[in-house]
């Protein structure tokens with residue numbers, strides 16, 4: 001089958017081909033009923049039930065393809081989009097649009113220095129050596145600091161400003177945390193999630209350049225905006241379903257107002273009369289992260305038969 005010819009008339013959707021974002025992406029696609037079969041070693045998969053093709057690409061390259069309008073939709077980290085934008089400033093027709101925060105893959109791009117060293121602020125790194133995989137964002141970050149430093153020097157000397165000191169930004173493709181110990185860098189700009197890698201390397205964070213999560217992005221002029229909308233709504237539905245559970249319980253009608261305070265729902269609880277006089281059944285969405293406390297409170301105020309059900313999918317406002 002000639003896959004490339006088959007891409008015509010299909011919306012192209014880039015997803016990470018490996019790495020930390022991939023599994024959650026595949027789960028989102030499955031939850032959104034986007035059905036595909038990926039042939040071994042092939043980075044293109046035709047979707048069987050929608051005019052859509054998935055393109056599996058490195059997360060860091062996705063903003064480039066989407067930004068240039070070669071691919072219509074993509075999932076990647078906000079960090080990679082900002083790095084791309086720092087390299088290729090968006091124009092009227094190029095650059096990516098963030099359409100949805102997917103609420104996974106949270107991490108921070110941080111300036112880090114040796115914990116036991118004598119540098120404590122990012123300003124002290126101006127003019128020194130920095131290593132990062134995010135060279136464009138690092139350059140932008142330090143150019144701003146250089147400018148501020150030169151203006152302050154100028155003011156102190158009663159002049160218009162000195163020529164800024166240049167911070168040297170060098171690229172490393174991985175294991176960036178090794179750069180200080182190996183004497184290549186005075187500081188690094190690297191991703192921090194749990195902080196374990198940073199601490200193990202004897203480093204500490206002194207500033208945050210970007211806060212990142214996985215995002216759904218689109219090009220400025222996608223080939224099928226209606227389908228972009230359908231996919232966005234499906235993905236939104238899956239995210240909401242992951243965040244909420246459905247809680248049902250029975251409660252005496254006289255306690256309904258108190259129960260509704262504990263479980264107000266997204267809009268309002270659904271209340272139905274029970275066959276037993278004076279009792280009602282309530283069903284309501286509750287944030288998954290709060291459900292244990294909510295069940296404790298409901299039990300305490302006399303609610304019975306409290307059941308919690310996982311949501312498969314949702315469409316809510």
Ligand SMILES: Nc1ncnc2c1ncn2[C@@H]1O[C@H](COP(=O)(O)OP(=O)(O)OP(=O)(O)O)[C@@H](O)[C@H]1O
Pocket residue numbers: 016018019020021058059060076077078079080105106107173174191192193194212213214
């Ligand atoms: N602890 C983390 N370290 C790196 N990236 C993370 C982390 N947590 C979340 N991410 C997100 O995952 C994205 C992809 O990173 P990941 O390292 O998995 O990609 P990759 O394609 O395997 O790249 P590489 O081959 O350079 O490691 C990052 O850009 C970032 O948005």
Ligand SMILES: O=P(O)(O)OC[C@H]1O[C@H](OP(=O)(O)OP(=O)(O)O)[C@H](O)[C@@H]1O
Pocket residue numbers: 173174175176177190191192193194195196197198
């Ligand atoms: O805060 P943590 O939870 O420890 O995660 C952060 C680390 O993970 C990433 O590296 P990765 O494992 O992708 O390997 P790499 O150094 O080869 O990029 C990142 O570059 C940090 O080194």
